[in-house]
Amino acid sequence: MGTALLEARSVTVRFGGLTAVDGISARFAAGELVGIIGPNGAGKTTFFNVLSGVLPPTSGRLLVAGDDLTGARPHRYAHHGIARTFQTPRVFAELTVAANIGFGLQFAGRGRAAAPGLADAAGILEVIGLSAHAAQPAAAITPSQQRLLEIGMALATRPRLLLLDEVAAGLTEGEVEHMARLIRGLRDDLALTVIWIEHAVTTLLRHVERVLVLHQGCKIADAAPAEVVRDARVIEAYLGDEMAQGTS
Numbered sequence: 001m002g003t004a005l006l007e008a009r010s011v012t013v014r015f016g017g018l019t020a021v022d023g024i025s026a027r028f029a030a031g032e033l034v035g036i037i038g039p040n041g042a043g044k045t046t047f048f049n050v051l052s053g054v055l056p057p058t059s060g061r062l063l064v065a066g067d068d069l070t071g072a073r074p075h076r077y078a079h080h081g082i083a084r085t086f087q088t089p090r091v092f093a094e095l096t097v098a099a100n101i102g103f104g105l106q107f108a109g110r111g112r113a114a115a116p117g118l119a120d121a122a123g124i125l126e127v128i129g130l131s132a133h134a135a136q137p138a139a140a141i142t143p144s145q146q147r148l149l150e151i152g153m154a155l156a157t158r159p160r161l162l163l164l165d166e167v168a169a170g171l172t173e174g175e176v177e178h179m180a181r182l183i184r185g186l187r188d189d190l191a192l193t194v195i196w197i198e199h200a201v202t203t204l205l206r207h208v209e210r211v212l213v214l215h216q217g218c219k220i221a222d223a224a225p226a227e228v229v230r231d232a233r234v235i236e237a238y239l240g241d242e243m244a245q246g247t248s
């Protein structure tokens with residue numbers, strides 16, 4: 001195997017007596033679309049916080065394209081092409097949709113060329129489907145559109161790797177499917193690497209080629225969706241027999 005775009009080596013995060021992430025190792029290759037699933041409190045967001053430099057790991061190492069960034073600040077991760085969304089959307093409500101994208105563009109990685117269509121606000125708005133809303137304040141668009149805007153802000157930083165934390169939470173079934181197609185397009189058409197946390201498991205498993213399952217801070221599975229839905233530990237910890245039958 002060559003150098004992974006992102007590699008976590010035995011990463012552990014403790015909050016006092018609680019081990020939120022427990023010795024997780026994982027490799028992500030350029031161009032992959034990988035899902036992360038697991039019950040509430042499994043450590044998914046905490047793992048993202050480590051992968052984006054928001055939290056230093058208590059122990060373990062983080063390598064980005066072979067560079068050891070363990071303990072580095074978030075801006076160094078951003079500089080290396082890692083962008084993320086937050087579980088609670090963080091858009092600037094009073095600014096227009098276009099200005100929110102403009103904010104992200106200020107942090108665009110200077111060393112990297114933007115993917116085709118992602119060099120300016122107009123192109124990004126087109127990709128996320130919000131061109132018609134460019135001049136509206138972010139507060140005036142729907143929660144579902146705000147999720148899209150948050151992805152647009154992340155895209156503006158010229159990422160190589162996008163970390164998406166429950167961008168489909170609270171969306172209708174149709175909106176979830178639309179979001180999944182957008183995410184697939186980012187990888188298929190714009191060559192981005194994407195790691196996607198979502199509780200909408202059925203949709204997620206249909207679109208990713210590999211999925212990590214976290215449970216009580218541990219990685220209990222790391223395989224193709226078809227394999228994961230048959231995994232006895234995964235079914236017991238999260239999926240339940242019903243879903244395994246429904247998708248096999």
Ligand SMILES: Nc1ncnc2c1ncn2[C@@H]1O[C@H](COP(=O)(O)OP(=O)(O)OP(=O)(O)O)[C@@H](O)[C@H]1O
Pocket residue numbers: 015018020038039040041042043044045046047087
């Ligand atoms: N800053 C913090 N301080 C203390 N405990 C924390 C902190 N952040 C997370 N935790 C705890 O760590 C554990 C993992 O939380 P995390 O948010 O990573 O789970 P999650 O898998 O993202 O859950 P969800 O699906 O509900 O978003 C939980 O028990 C949570 O309460």
Ligand SMILES: [Mg+2]
Pocket residue numbers: 044045046087
């Ligand atoms: Mg979470």
